[in-house]
Amino acid sequence: MSSMPHLNQRRGPAEASRETRAPLKIGAARGWGGDRFRAGWLLSLLIVALLLGFWQAAVTIGHLESYILPSPLEVAQAFGKQSTQSLILDNLMVTIEEALAGFAACLVVGVGLAVLMFRSRILRDALYPLLIASQAIPTIAIGAILVIALGYGLAPKIVVVVLYSFFAVTVSVYDSLLTLDPDLPALLRTLGASPWQVLRIARIPAALPGFFTGAKLAVAYSVSGAIYGEWVGSTGGLGYALQMASNAMEAPTVLAVVVVMAALSLAAFAAVAALERLCTPWARRRPSAKE
Amino acid sequence: MSTPIITVRQVSRKFARPRAAPVLALNGVSFTVEAGEFVSLVGPSGCGKTTLLRMLAGLDTPTSGELRVGDAGPGSLLGVCAYMPQHDLLMPWRTVLDNATVALEIAGVPRAEARRRARELFEIFGLTGFEQASPAELSGGMRQRVSLLRTVLTGKRLLLLDEPFGALDAITRADLHAWLSTLLERLAATILLVTHDLDEAAYLSDRVYVMSPRPGRIAAAVPVSLAHPRPYEVTTTAAFTAVKRSLLEALRAARHQEEPAYMGGSA
Secondary structure, eight states: OOOOOOOTTOOHHHHHHHHHHHHHHHHHHHOSSSHHHHHHHHHHHHHHHHHHHHHHHHHHHHTOOTTTOOOHHHHHHHHHSHHHHHHHHHHHHHHHHHHHHHHHHHHHHHHHHHHHHHHOHHHHHHHHHHHHHHTTSOHHHHHHHHHHHHOSSHHHHHHHHHHHHHHHHHHHHHHHHHHSOTHHHHHHHHTTOOHHHHIIIIIHHHHHHHHHHHHHHHHHHHHHHHHHHHHHSOSSSHHHHHHHHHHTTOHHHHHHHHHHHHHHHHHHHHHHHHHHHHHOHHHHHOHHHHO | OOOOSEEEEEEEEEEEETTEEEEEEEEEEEEEEOTTOEEEEEOOTTSSHHHHHHHHTTSSOOSEEEEEETTBOTTOOTTTSEEEOSSOOOOTTSOHHHHHTHHHHHTTOOHHHHHHHHHHHHTTTTOTTOTTSOGGGSOHHHHHHHHHHHHHTTOOSEEEEESTTTTSOHHHHHHHHHHHHHHHHHHOOEEEEEESOHHHHHHHOSEEEEEOSSSBOEEEEEEOOOOSSOOGGGGGSHHHHHHHHHHHHHHHHHHHHOOOSOOSOOO
C-alpha cells in the first residue's frame, strides 16, 4: 500500500488518528455495549491525551516556532478562527462526495471481480496475478498521469480510491464465497430451488460477513484516497484545503484539517461497522469463526 | 411383492481424476426398495454409499446403469426424494424455525402457513422453545433433529438419509435411534439410510444391504424380521445379535473375496 502523503515533519496527529482507529475495530467485532469496549475507548482517549500532552510539552520546552511545529493548543485555536472554519466547511462536502463515489465504485468493482473469479476458474487464474500486480502500482507515481488524463474533477479521485481499496473487497468477498459448503446449494437444489433462490438463501448471506470486512477496510481507505487525489490536482476538497494552508505556511490550520480528515475516516468506518452489525447479527454470535 | 418404489439396476460410477487413473466408485450395483420400507445400506468408508444417495437425489448421474424412483428416471430425479446430507448444513444466518421451513419457502408456501406446519412438529422433534434460537446454540443431537425436521417438512414420502447420526457421540446416537424408531410410524415414509454403524442399520431397518469395499457393489441382503415398534431393549436380545452377526459376516466375506482394484486415495 502506498503511504499517505502527510507532511513528514507533522507526524503527531497522524499517529493519534491511528491510535483511535484501532480500538474502534475491536469494538465493532465485539459489539458496542460491553465493558471491554468502554475500557478500550477510555484507554484510547488516554493515549491521545498523553500524546497531546507530550507534544504540547515538547513545543513549549523546546521553544519551537509555530510554523515549524504548532502546539495542540494552537491547533485548537485554529479551529476557532473564522478563516479555518470556512476553509474546512467549504471543502468538506467535496471530499465526502468523492470518498462516497469512490467507495461505491470500489464496492462494485471489488464485488464484481470476486464474483467473476468465483464463477470461473480460468478467470480466477487469469485475474489473481493481475490484481496482485495492481497493488504494486505506486499511486503517488501515477497521480500526475491521472490528472493529465482525467482532469481536476471527480474521475481521477474515484480511480485513486478504487486503486487504493478494491483489492481488500475482492479478496474478502472471494474468500467468503469459498467458505460456503458446496453441499448447501446442492441440498437447496434437491428442494427445488432456482439459481436465484440459491443466491438469495445461501450465497449472499454467506458472503455478507466477508463483504463487510472488505467494506470496512475500503471505507477507511476511501477518505485518504480521495484526499490524495485532491492533493495531486483539484480545485476543492480537504486535500486542496490542506495544500492552501500549507502554501500559506499556516501550520496550525494544516493540522486542523488533518484532524477533520481523521474524524471523517472514523465516522465513515463507524457507519459501515454499524451497518454490519445490523445486517450480519449471526456473525457476532460466533466470534471464533470471525476472527 | 408390490412394485418397488426405488429400483437401482447395474449402476456403475467412475470418477475422473486430474493426472491420475479414474476411480471406479460403484461397480454394477442393483437393489430395490419397496414403498413403506426402511432400508439401510451399510459398507466401509469409501464404498460409494454417499455417491449412490446423491444419484438417487438427482445430484449425480451414473456412468452406466439406471436408477428409477417411482415414475422418475434419469434426468428427472432432482427433487423427487427428500435428501438429508451427512452434515446438518444449518444456516447460521437463520433461526432454527427458518432453517426448518426452507423447503416450504422454496416451494412458495406462505410464510405464516410454513411456520404453522413447522411448529406443529417442533414438539415431536424435541425442539420446543428453540424456534427462535440460532443453530449455533444447539447441541449436535438437536442440530441433526432440525436437519431431519427440515427433510420431513419437504412433504416427500421418500427420505434419503446420509449417515445422519455419524458425527454424534454414542450415547446421543442411541437416544436418537430410539426416538426415530418411535417416529417411524407417524412419518409413514419410505426411508433409505446410508450408514457404517451396524447397530443403527439393524435397529432401524426392515432390510439391510451390505456393500463391498470400493468399487462398491451389493454383497448381501439381510432381512431384519423384528416387529415394529422396537423398544431400545431389543438391541440386547438374541434375535438382534443374530442380525448383527450376519451383517458382520457379510461385511467380512465381502472384504475378503474382493481384491480392491485400487489402493490409492480414500474417499
